[in-house]
Amino acid sequence: MATVADQFIEVLRQAGVRRIYGVVGDSLNPVVDAVRRTRGIDWVHVRNEEAGAFAAAAEAQTTGRLAVCAGSCGPGNTHLIQGLYDAHRSGAPVLALASQIPSVQIGSGYFQETHPERLFVDCSHFCEPIVTPEQMPRILRTAIQHAIGLGGVSVLTLPGDVAGRETAGPTGEHDFLVQKGIVRPPSDQVEQLAGALNRARKVMLFCGYGVRDAHAEVIELAHRLLSPVGHALRGKEWIQYENPFDVGMSGLLGYGACYEAMQDADLVLLLGTDFPYDPFLPGKNTIQVDDDPSKPGRRTPLDLAVHGDVGETIRLVLDKVEQKRDRSYLDEMLHRHARALENVVSAYTRDIDRHIPIHPEYVAGVLDDLADDDAIFTVDTGMCNVWAARYLTPNGRRRVMGSFVHGSMANALPHAIGAQFGAPGRQVVSISGDGGLGMLLGELLTVRLHRVPVKIILFDNASLGMVKLEMMVDGLPSYETDHEPVDYAAIAEAAGIESARVERPSDVRTVMERALAAPGPYLVDVVTDPNALSIPPRITPQQVKGFALSAGKTVLTGGVGKMLDLARSNLRNIPRP
Numbered sequence: 001m002a003t004v005a006d007q008f009i010e011v012l013r014q015a016g017v018r019r020i021y022g023v024v025g026d027s028l029n030p031v032v033d034a035v036r037r038t039r040g041i042d043w044v045h046v047r048n049e050e051a052g053a054f055a056a057a058a059e060a061q062t063t064g065r066l067a068v069c070a071g072s073c074g075p076g077n078t079h080l081i082q083g084l085y086d087a088h089r090s091g092a093p094v095l096a097l098a099s100q101i102p103s104v105q106i107g108s109g110y111f112q113e114t115h116p117e118r119l120f121v122d123c124s125h126f127c128e129p130i131v132t133p134e135q136m137p138r139i140l141r142t143a144i145q146h147a148i149g150l151g152g153v154s155v156l157t158l159p160g161d162v163a164g165r166e167t168a169g170p171t172g173e174h175d176f177l178v179q180k181g182i183v184r185p186p187s188d189q190v191e192q193l194a195g196a197l198n199r200a201r202k203v204m205l206f207c208g209y210g211v212r213d214a215h216a217e218v219i220e221l222a223h224r225l226l227s228p229v230g231h232a233l234r235g236k237e238w239i240q241y242e243n244p245f246d247v248g249m250s251g252l253l254g255y256g257a258c259y260e261a262m263q264d265a266d267l268v269l270l271l272g273t274d275f276p277y278d279p280f281l282p283g284k285n286t287i288q289v290d291d292d293p294s295k296p297g298r299r300t301p302l303d304l305a306v307h308g309d310v311g312e313t314i315r316l317v318l319d320k321v322e323q324k325r326d327r328s329y330l331d332e333m334l335h336r337h338a339r340a341l342e343n344v345v346s347a348y349t350r351d352i353d354r355h356i357p358i359h360p361e362y363v364a365g366v367l368d369d370l371a372d373d374d375a376i377f378t379v380d381t382g383m384c385n386v387w388a389a390r391y392l393t394p395n396g397r398r399r400v401m402g403s404f405v406h407g408s409m410a411n412a413l414p415h416a417i418g419a420q421f422g423a424p425g426r427q428v429v430s431i432s433g434d435g436g437l438g439m440l441l442g443e444l445l446t447v448r449l450h451r452v453p454v455k456i457i458l459f460d461n462a463s464l465g466m467v468k469l470e471m472m473v474d475g476l477p478s479y480e481t482d483h484e485p486v487d488y489a490a491i492a493e494a495a496g497i498e499s500a501r502v503e504r505p506s507d508v509r510t511v512m513e514r515a516l517a518a519p520g521p522y523l524v525d526v527v528t529d530p531n532a533l534s535i536p537p538r539i540t541p542q543q544v545k546g547f548a549l550s551a552g553k554t555v556l557t558g559g560v561g562k563m564l565d566l567a568r569s570n571l572r573n574i575p576r577p
Helices: 004-014 026-036 049-063 081-090 138-150 187-199 215-225 233-239 258-264 310-318 328-348 360-370 383-391 412-422 434-439 443-450 465-473 488-494 505-517 541-550 563-572
Strands: 019-022 042-045 067-071 094-100 126-129 153-159 203-207 229-231 246-249 267-271 286-290 304-307 376-379 399-402 428-433 455-460 498-502 522-527
Touching (some): 004 026, 004 138, 019 049, 026 067, 026 094, 042 443, 049 067, 049 081, 049 094, 049 399, 081 094, 081 153, 094 138, 126 138, 138 153, 187 267, 187 286, 187 304, 203 233, 203 258, 215 229, 215 233, 215 310, 229 233, 233 383, 233 399, 246 258, 286 310, 360 428, 360 505, 376 412, 383 399, 383 455, 383 465, 412 434, 412 443, 488 498, 488 522, 505 522
Parallel strands (some): 019 042, 019 067, 067 094, 094 153, 126 153, 203 229, 203 267, 286 304, 376 399, 376 428, 455 522
8 A cells, every 4th residue: 555655745846855854753664664665765864954944055055955844743843944944945845744643633732732824834835734645645746846846835734644644646757847048038128238338437247146147248248348256155155266357256255346346436247146135236326137026126226127047148239238347447447356365365374384373364374275066065154254255265165054044053064964965976064163063063073974974173162153243233232142162073083973172273284184184074173363353345434332331352354365376367457557
């Protein structure tokens, strides 16, 4: 007898799903048993369902395919919510199975009763219950298509007793719509865009995740317009490499001349970005191009909104855009960018080989040197975002993942687990903070259980560095941000994971080389300076006052790593008069 659970797993297999992340038990038992009996799909046991959802999100972003997580009734599936918010806001195609109490008990206040069909609505495109076998397999296929087609989360609620019932009909075969069409902008919007670009003397391009398939087109447009090119955090890996027009990043983690270039421009062209920090935007003289019609204009007033894929839009407009001749704006911004980075670098390079605690900038720089050219980095929220943004050098093959939109702590290690399952032949590095690692510390046991060969580079400053910085911006003394040091290398060793604790900068490179070359998982616990914080590229007078009130001797500059090398290289390309 085939059960609803069997049918459920068969549909997942047809959709290309290879594993389910979750914690077994209780109302999930029929589904888990169906996985046991089905070839080609596995169960990945995690220590917390939240980590399972993070892992599924990273696998989906690594492979571009649907990934699946599951939680049993009540607290089992409520644990999923943090990771599902992250997946949904990142656009990762994830299906979550929220198992439910016995169907006859729903509404009675039964043990562990919750209402997942209500709970997960805000972090999903599709959230519906399966209450009878007759709904299968159509309801599951509908959920899968929503996740794949719209990019984000679908949630299905399934009572354990319904999962164990006999199927009502055959499963059959089904072709999912995976490859989506390219949005072509209306011709009148292309004409208006070309006219605006031709009229403006100083055009600045600001790029987000939406330029991921349009690197060549953006660079060609920048060359035609002689435009500085800046980026948001999610745009960095897609546009900064092989870019002679780069002026860095804007936002709270920003650096270089990106903010200045944007403010000095006659026209700012936002390409595939939903950059949320409107105080960094000029608030005028702005055009936005996006293939999602809901996004243009929600961050800043626009002179023109263009609905289209970034690459397709640029290809259509290039024939209509005149070659600009005046390089003065571009060259000035490239010089400003290089000067800004030179000044910052000089602030943290003094005595770097002897400075104890270790400069986190130094650790990030060494990692960037040693990591594979196609490495996948997963990054904890907080100061780790700063070091990744300023030190990891993109090349078109490396990937950088984090909770960049939802901003959840503790994402890096579970993201690394999912990324490694999705790309078993690639080097995966978790750039973890001690605050994030400590929050989901049990996932070290997941790494050990499955022998996941991730490399965990722990920036261990015994502090919540980003929270400390936020307090300082408000003129407040840091409070409850620092805590007792913990030897995480010893914890990892006790869990059966090879590890090392590094307290001297002279040991960083040797230990990291050993870790990255190890065939299995490895944790490097680097004791870093808790006073190494990052100042944004633009701060208000009130924020300056806040820093002055609370900073003391704290180092606020932060480093910028290889970005300086890139800026220097771009300066060499400026034609001499």
